[in-house]
């Protein structure tokens with residue numbers, strides 16, 4: 103049997119470019135060489151796609167030396183990268199499926215998934231809708247509420263409102279609850295633009311800061327909470343892993359705590375009572391289904407210390423995927439090796455494509 107060619111895509115235009123490179127390094131190492139051949143493709147910070155002998159090594163050095171520019175086909179049937187210049191003409195640029203190892207904007211938000219749909223290429227992870235609802239904190243909250251799933255109270259304030267009449271925006275924000283309040287851009291990640299605000303003036307600063315990143319800003323009641331995370335794997339039959347806990351090194355799980363100092367602690371499994379972890383696992387699968395998730399996701403919870411109440415904070419449809427990231431580590435603790443996890447994700451992508459292929463796409467007397 104010939105090996106499947108997996109187009110592993112990394113880098114990208116988001117603030118999580120470097121994390122993506124680290125995740126991709128782990129995925130490429132773990133691809134089962136008996137079953138798969140990798141076709142690695144790097145996207146630069148400014149959005150150009152490159153193939154060649156070692157795109158990952160090059161992007162890690164912030165160069166495209168030795169690589170050649172390619173583009174992804176947008177029409178169905180042509181499953182091969184298209185060289186844009188003279189480079190790569192003799193290379194085998196064909197692939198059978200795409201594995202986007204991209205986090206955040208243009209990778210996890212449904213945009214690149216739209217490209218895969220246009221090209222009719224099977225791909226790992228959630229589809230356009232699941233990705234975009236999972237990424238968008240405002241829509242996500244509405245969907246959870248509609249499904250009766252627990253989320254923290256919040257309100258949306260628009261950037262235009264904040265810029266036009268900051269005091270009016272502050273009044274809307276302060277209606278959410280007493281302080282502390284959390285302010286975040288509606289559609290970002292990695293805690294960029296997220297702040298914990300303890301009073302009117304810090305709320306004003308928080309709103310201004312978040313509005314630098316997004317048209318919509320979400321304001322939430324700030325909880326004093328433990329942070330619990332669980333990994334989901336599957337399509338419609340999705341399962342949840344053991345539960346893990348993050349103990350942030352900062353006051354909350356900020357950008358600094360995530361990436362700049364390495365002292366945040368991951369506890370696997372989380373020291374919590376079995377009924378709590380059962381409930382988290384159940385809610386995680388419900389959440390995954392509610393957004394029409396596929397393949398994988400990590401669902402993050404807040405467990406309020408004073409009340410013991412669980413809240414779904416967010417879902418990440420392309421979670422950090424290095425071998426020391428929470429998503430694979432939770433599966434490893436549950437009994438799945440990193441490599442078999444990668445294999446399973448590829449199988450799930452193919453299963454989903456097979457299901458799509460079985461659908462009628464031409465209606466009535468179209469001729």
Ligand SMILES: Nc1ncnc2c1ncn2[C@@H]1O[C@H](COP(=O)(O)OP(=O)(O)O)[C@@H](O)[C@H]1O
Nearest residue numbers: 254284290291292293294322323324325354355
């Ligand atoms: N309502 C809240 N109450 C308490 N802490 C919060 C709240 N919202 C966010 N946080 C803290 O901020 C961090 C980042 O917020 P999150 O919504 O997860 O955004 P991101 O998508 O950037 O990770 C969380 O991990 C948590 O530490």
Ligand SMILES: [Mg+2]
Nearest residue numbers: 292293402416
């Ligand atoms: Mg988060």
